[in-house]
Amino acid sequence: xxxxxxxxxxxxxxxxxxxxxxxxxxxxxxxxxxxxxxxxxxxxxxxxxxxxxxxxxxxxxxxxxxxxxxxxxxxxxxxxxxxxxxxxxxxxxxxxxxxxxxxxxxxxxxxxxxxxxxxxxxxxxxxxxxxxxxxxxxxxxxxxxxxxxxxxxxxxxxxxxxxxxxxxxxxxxxxxxxxxxxxxxxxxxxxxxxxxxxxxxxxxxxxxxxxxxxxxxxxxxxxxxxxxxxxxxxxxxxxxxxxxxxxxxxxxxxxxxxxxxxxxxxxxxxxxxxxxxxxxxxxxxxxxxxxxxxxxxxxxxxxxxxxxxxxxxxxxxxxxxxxxxxxxxxxxxxxxxxxxxxxxxxxxxxxxxxxxxxxxxxxxxxxxxxxxxxxxxxxxxxxxxxxxxxxxxxxxxxxxxxxxxxxxxxxxxxxxxxxxxxxxxxxxxxxxxxxxxxxxxxxxxxxxxxxxxxxxxxxxxxxxxxxxxxxxxxxxxxxxxxxxxxxxxxxxxxxxxxxxxxxxxxxxxxxxxxxxxxxxxxxxxxxx
Numbered sequence: 001x002x003x004x005x006x007x008x009x010x011x012x013x014x015x016x017x018x019x020x021x022x023x024x025x026x027x028x029x030x031x032x033x034x035x036x037x038x039x040x041x042x043x044x045x046x047x048x049x050x051x052x053x054x055x056x057x058x059x060x061x062x063x064x065x066x067x068x069x070x071x072x073x074x075x076x077x078x079x080x081x082x083x084x085x086x087x088x089x090x091x092x093x094x095x096x097x098x099x100x101x102x103x104x105x106x107x108x109x110x111x112x113x114x115x116x117x118x119x120x121x122x123x124x125x126x127x128x129x130x131x132x133x134x135x136x137x138x139x140x141x142x143x144x145x146x147x148x149x150x151x152x153x154x155x156x157x158x159x160x161x162x163x164x165x166x167x168x169x170x171x172x173x174x175x176x177x178x179x180x181x182x183x184x185x186x187x188x189x190x191x192x193x194x195x196x197x198x199x200x201x202x203x204x205x206x207x208x209x210x211x212x213x214x215x216x217x218x219x220x221x222x223x224x225x226x227x228x229x230x231x232x233x234x235x236x237x238x239x240x241x242x243x244x245x246x247x248x249x250x251x252x253x254x255x256x257x258x259x260x261x262x263x264x265x266x267x268x269x270x271x272x273x274x275x276x277x278x279x280x281x282x283x284x285x286x287x288x289x290x291x292x293x294x295x296x297x298x299x300x301x302x303x304x305x306x307x308x309x310x311x312x313x314x315x316x317x318x319x320x321x322x323x324x325x326x327x328x329x330x331x332x333x334x335x336x337x338x339x340x341x342x343x344x345x346x347x348x349x350x351x352x353x354x355x356x357x358x359x360x361x362x363x364x365x366x367x368x369x370x371x372x373x374x375x376x377x378x379x380x381x382x383x384x385x386x387x388x389x390x391x392x393x394x395x396x397x398x399x400x401x402x403x404x405x406x407x408x409x410x411x412x413x414x415x416x417x418x419x420x421x422x423x424x425x426x427x428x429x430x431x432x433x434x435x436x437x438x439x440x441x442x443x444x445x446x447x448x449x450x451x452x453x454x455x456x457x458x459x460x461x462x463x464x465x466x467x468x469x470x471x472x473x474x475x476x477x478x479x480x481x482x483x484x485x486x487x488x489x490x491x492x493x494x495x496x497x498x499x500x501x502x503x504x505x506x507x508x509x510x511x512x513x514x515x516x517x518x519x520x521x522x523x524x525x526x527x528x
Contacts, residue, residue: 031509035526036223040235040247043373044202044228046404047185049167050124050445053374053424056164057248058226060518061207062103062190063169066094066113066146069162069275069514073427076513079108079168079191080146089153089469096144100214102170103189103196110146114138115171117148124179126447129440130430131160133466152467155474159427162275162515193219193522203228213522220509220525232256232376239266239502245526246510248517250375251502254315260502269501272516277326277425277432280318280495282385283451288417290365295354297489301340302347303392304385310495313381318495323482324433326425326496331471334479337486347392356393364393367417370410373403374421382420411446419450422497427514429478434462437485453490 045055049063067075067083075083080094100108122132134154139147150157160166168191173184188196193215194207205226209219227244229235236252238244240263248269252260260266282300284291291297306320325333351357356364371382379400386396396418401409409415426432435441439459441448458481465477485491499517503510506527511519 029508029527031220031523031525032528033220033525034222035528036225037221037507037521037524037526038225038227038238038243038245040229040238040244040251041205041226042228042230042232042235042250042375043403044230046407047180048188048196048199048205049169049185050120050126050179052403052407053249056518058205058207059167059188059190060164060192061194061224061521062188062192062196063167064190064192064520065161065166065168066096067158067161068511068519069159069427071274071513073159073274073514075158075161079113090150092148092150092157094146094148096146097214098144100191101212102191103210104170104173106170106172107143108168108170108191109143110138110140111143112168112171113146114140115175116168117166120169120174120179121166124445125165126441126445127160127165127426127431127435128445130434130438130466131157131165153469154466155469155471156428156430156466159275160431162427164518165426165431193520194221194224197223215522219522221521224521230375236260236502239504242504244504245507246501246503248501249499250377251500254317254377257315257317257500265505267503267505269503269510271512272501272510272514272519273499274514274516275424275427276499276515276517277328278422278497278499279321279324279326279425279433279493280381280420280422280497281321281324281436282492282494283419283421284490285414285417285419285450286452286490287414288367290356290367290417293354294489295350296356297492298340299347299350299354299392300389300394301489301492302343302350303394304388304492304494305342306494307342309381309384309388313384314377314495314497317500318497321493321496324425324436324485324491324493325429325478325482328496329425329429331475332429332478334482337483339486340489340492344392351392351394358393362393363395366395366397369396369398370401370406370416370419371398372419372421373401373406378420385420407446410450411443411448414452420494421450423447429481430466434465434481436491437481438462451490453488455484455488458484458488 041054045051048055048059064079066080068078070076081097083094122128134150134152136151137149193210193213195210197206197208199205207224209222232253235247310318323337327333371378382398389396424432435448439454461481465474468474509523509525
């Protein structure tokens with residue numbers, strides 16, 4: 001078995017490792033130095049680490065990871081110049097880049113790697129257990145070597161090293177402090193191409209060029225200005241006038257995309273989203289007695305027309321999902337799971353059987369619904385779902401929060417009945433999907449198991465897949481996770497969402513690799 005695993009890891013890691021910096025999109029023009037890149041954000045992050053998608057976009061300019069991913073999902077050097085994998089797949093030795101400094105002038109060392117992975121990412125990141133549950137220890141024989149000791153080989157760990165899953169922070173500033181409230185959470189010190197300058201809440205975040213960046217000659221830009229622009233129409237107008245150069249996520253009204261595509265100064269960005277594969281879903285709070293009856297959950301599923309939701313609320317930038325794993329991940333996707341076709345009549349019968357008859361006003365019961373605070377698309381989708389459920393006698397009261405309030409209410413206070421959001425499925429279901437159903441992620445962090453689903457059967461399957469070294473056996477375990485999740489239905493997976501960004505044509509050098517959405521702007525530049 002381990003021979004199969006090591007061969008698979010060799011494919012992931014590549015036959016040889018170069019210390020070269022990962023390439024960005026091919027450019028025929030010579031980069032120009034200077035200028036301020038203006039990036040629009042929505043929603044505003046609640047904090048700049050262990051937070052939301054927009055927070056990661058900002059932090060990725062300040063912090064860095066050991067590796068990043070190439071277009072074919074192989075690891076490429078970042079803070080690590082090279083690495084070796086032991087024959088049994090249980091030891092990974094990283095050789096770190098020398099001469100790298102934190103923005104406060106202190107040297108970056110292997111101690112920072114060990115602290116960041118074991119004490120922060122593994123313990124507090126929403127995907128920490130899935131990503132690094134098998135990492136038992138990290139040895140630091142010298143300042144430039146970090147040796148990962150695994151209890152069992154992991155086929156998913158290389159994907160976990162990328163994007164926001166394994167951010168490296170300075171141990172000398174973070175050690176002994178609360179990871180969610182310490183002073184560095186909102187004024188970060190990193191090793192990246194840009195240095196944090198200021199955050200004016202509700203308005204902007206400013207980063208300045210790092211003059212001591214280890215990648216000589218970069219970054220090209222003088223600064224990056226992240227502007228908080230909640231209104232989608234205003235973001236579109238900013239792009240058209242050139243006051244905004246780039247909107248990486250939730251860019252413009254979906255109804256406006258076709259018009260923008262025709263403008264001579266605008267590009268639609270589709271590269272850089274490969275590892276995200278967002279899955280839009282509807283979660284029940286299983287602590288609510290109403291939702292303990294599976295017939296009620298099934299009724300909700302039958303009452304929602306997924307195709308109409310994709311076409312009307314998402315303007316075709318989504319398609320119906322059949323399982324929690326994206327259909328494009330063919331090696332993992334299960335084609336034989338229980339499905340819940342749009343059937344309002346069946347939904348009504350199930351609700352009647354569960355004892356929830358219509359009242360004189362036609363209403364069976366009322367529950368609250370909290371759409372994730374990611375903009376108009378999610379509010380519009382919640383309204384669509386509300387109308388669908390009203391037809392079968394369910395009154396959905398939509399409650400809108402800003403992102404900080406939504407995270408607190410859903411995950412910390414658990415004061416909700418239902419919610420909708422999307423999670424990135426990532427390059428491997430172990431990283432992005434299992435956190436929705438694994439009992440060990442419940443009440444552990446934001447962006448995990450909001451339903452509170454706990455089932456020893458699915459836990460056993462998930463945990464077995466995390467240590468299975470045979471790719472075929474592991475894939476079957478992951479397919480069985482989907483079958484159980486679709487059978488028990490603690491959460492309705494509604495749509496596979498298509499992400500895109502919008503930029504002005506004079507912006508060049510964005511990272512096109514699979515996690516490029518969270519990529520560095522170190523190679524970005526503005527044409528004069």
